[in-house]
Amino acid sequence: MRVAQARRFVISDHPLPWLLPLVAILLVFTVYPLIYNIWLSFHEFVPRRRALEFVGTENWVQLWNDTRFWQSLVITFTYFAIALVFELVLGMAIALLLDSDGFGFGFLRGVLTMTLVIPPAIVGMMYLLMEDPQFGVISYLLQSIGLLNSNNPILATASTALAGVLVAEIWQWTPFMVLIFLAGLRALPPEPYEAAMIDGASSFQIFRRITLPMMSKVIAIAVLVRGIDLFRVFDYVFVMTSGGPGASTYSLSLYAWQQTFSFVKWGYGATLSLVTLVIILVIANLFIRIAKVRW
C-alpha cells in the first residue's frame, strides 16, 4: 500500500519529486556553506590551541580597518571594469566585422571558439611565458617598438602587472562576446536597415540608432554572464602573479583564498569570501532588475 502510494506520488503532477534531487544538492552545497561561512566569520583558528575560537565581531572590525582588503576591492573593480569595456567594445567590433556570409567566415568564427575551451589556468601559464622579460614574445615585441623597458618585466612591475593579467583575460573572453553578439546580429530583422538605407543614414548612424537599441537585450545578458565571472577572478592572478608584486594584483577571491589556505586565517578568509558573495549578489540582482533580464 505504502509503496503504491509512493509510486503514485513519484509519477504524479506534483513538482516535488522532480525538483528534490536538485534542491538537495543545492542545499548541501550552497546553503550550508553560506551558513558555515557566516558562523566561521565570528570565529578564528588559534594555532596555539589548534582549535577554532569565538572572537565575536573581531573579523568584521579587522575587515573594516584592513587596507589590503580595500585595495583588493579597488583592484577587483578595476579589473572588472577594464576587462568588461575592452571585451564589449572589441567583441562588438569583431562581431560586426565577422557578420557576413562570405567565403571562409564560418571557419573564422569556429577558430575564435577555440579560446573558450582552454583552461584559464593554462592560459595564465602561457601568457606568463609570453610576457617573460627575456624570451617572451609579447615582451620582445613591446621592447622592440620601444614601449617597454627591458628593466621592467611586465608582471613584476607594480604599475603594469594588472595590465599583463588583463591581456590574458581579454584575449580569452573577447571571442565569448563576439559569438554572442554575432548570434544577436544575425537575428535582427532586415526591415529597419532597409528603411534607414533609403533615408540615406550613415553606417555610424545606423549602428547607433538601430543596431545598438535592438541589441540591448543581448548586450545586457552578455554583461551579466561575463560580469559575474569577472568579479570572481582567481585563476589568472593565481598562476601569473599570486597577487604581486606587492599587492598590485590581489583580487578579492585570491585574497580570501590565501587568508584561508596560506595564512590559516579561516575566520578572516570566510569573512572575505562572504563579502565577495554579497557584493556579487547585490550588483547582479540590481542589474537584472534595471536591465530587465529575464530567464
Place this chain on the structure above:
Amino acid sequence: MNGSFSTRMLRTIAAWVVVAIFFFPIYYWTSVAFKHGNDIFNRPPKLFAFTPTFDNFQKVFGISLGSGGITVTPGGGNFYMAPRVWDSIVIATLSTVLAVAIATLAAYALSRMNFRGRHSFVGWVLSTRMMPPVAVAVPMFFIYKNFGLIDTYTGMVLIHALMNLPLAVLLMKSFFDDIPSEIDESAIVDGASRFMIFRRIVLPMAKGGIAATAVLCFIFSWTEFLFALTLTTTSLKTVPVVSSTFVTSIGTAWGNMAALGAASIIPAFIFILLVQKHLVRGLTMGSLKQ
C-alpha cells in the same frame, strides 16, 4: 549590406587578420610544445624556424614518435601527466552525467508544471550561479576533510556537478520550453503518466539540447581550477591544477607545460564544434536562442 567588391575584399582581409591575431598565441604555445629547450629560450623568439622535437610529449604523455610509428610507454618522472589527464576525464564525465540527470528532471518540472513560487525558484537557481567558488570551496574543504572526500573522485564529481547545475537547469529548461506542451497534454489525455511522457516523448525530442548541455558541463569541469586546487592535494589532480607544477626551483619546464596545454585544447574543441548550433544559447544559460 554588400557594398562593392573592394570593400568586401577589405572586410575579408580585416577579418582574417583579426582572427589570426587571436589565433597567434595558440600557434605559439603549440610551437613551444615541439621545441627543444634552447629554441624556447632563444631571443628573438623563434616562431617558425626551429627543429621540431617530440621530446615534450614523450615526457608528459609517454608518447614517442619513432621509425615504427607511434609508441606509448607509460613513464615515470615528475612531469608524466597521463594519469592527470585520466583524472580530468573521469571527473568531467561523471560530473556531467550527474549534473545533466538532475537538471533534466528539474528543468522538466520548471518548464511544464505550474506551481507557486516557480519564478522565484528559477531566480534562486540563477543566484547560486553567482556564488564565488571561494565562498563554497572554503567550507567544503572542512566538510570534505571530515568525510574523507579530499582527493577522491566522489568529492570532485559532486562539486563539479554542483557548479554546473544552475547552467544545466536553465539551459535544459529553455530547450524544454521549445517543445510545445500540447504534446504532453495529448499524451496525458491518452492516459500516460508524467514520467512516461518525460522519458518516451520529451527526452528524445530534446536530444540535441541534452548533448549541448552535456558538452558545456564537460568543458566547464575540464577547465575548472579553484575547486580542483582546493579539494585535491596529492593523489588526484586535474589538468589545470598541474599546469602550475611545471614551475620548479631550477626554472619552468615550458616545453612540457606547452605539450600539456596544447593537448588539453583538443578534446574540448572537438566537443564544442559538435554542438556549435547551440553554443550561444549555452554560453548565456539558455536566455539567448540562435
